[in-house]
């Protein structure tokens with residue numbers, strides 16, 4: 001029997017200027033084999049760097065097929081929660097199957113970084129891995145504002161994304177040869193954007209993964225008068 005999709009947009013997912021991945025199980029396996037999730041160690045690294053602890057309410061923005069969200073839920077425990085959103089209905093469908101299998105209770109929904117469907121001050125931690133380079137600059141700014149809005153005062157935003165090689169010659173070759181979006185978005189340019197959004201204690205630096213850097217910032221606990 002065929003399933004009728006009266007609204008083709010509902011099948012494709014919400015409209016965004018971000019680069020959406022229409023995930024298939026094969027694509028998911030390929031990405032995991034590239035080193036992001038074969039043994040879960042990259043997800044554990046991110047969750048540990050973000051200091052996710054029992055009781056935390058966590059949001060994973062651009063969660064793809066959910067590996068990082070599921071790891072976050074393990075660390076947040078039964079008293080905490082982990083929600084994952086992604087623009088890709090296909091990614092969310094795979095993530096929901098993984099959540100059913102794991103029984104950990106992570107929640108997955110189709111959604112956009114630029115229009116988060118949560119009330120103000122909902123989350124203790126917002127995490128995001130390899131998503132921001134998928135977004136044009138204006139969308140990054142909108143997304144950061146939304147993340148700031150849904151964080152509780154004192155809450156942490158922690159992202160990891162590709163970093164260009166530190167060797168200037170390699171970096172030049174990398175930028176010149178590749179047409180992948182990652183080469184057009186420099187992770188080191190994100191810290192000033194977080195500061196513009198209102199985040200404080202903004203930090204950035206390497207991770208133990210040679211390919212990834214982190215950028216983080218906190219929502220102030222009290223109103224900052226400028």
Ligand SMILES: C[S@@+](CC[C@H](N)C(=O)[O-])C[C@H]1O[C@@H](n2cnc3c(N)ncnc32)[C@H](O)[C@@H]1O
Pocket residue numbers: 016017018019020021022036061062063064065066067068085086087088091111112113114128129130131134
């Ligand atoms: C490289 S994948 C990373 C997936 C996941 N974070 C991980 O580390 O496995 C980037 C994800 O960003 C999603 N994405 C792109 N634009 C988006 C938007 N505007 N809002 C939410 N997700 C978006 C894509 O659909 C894709 O699943």
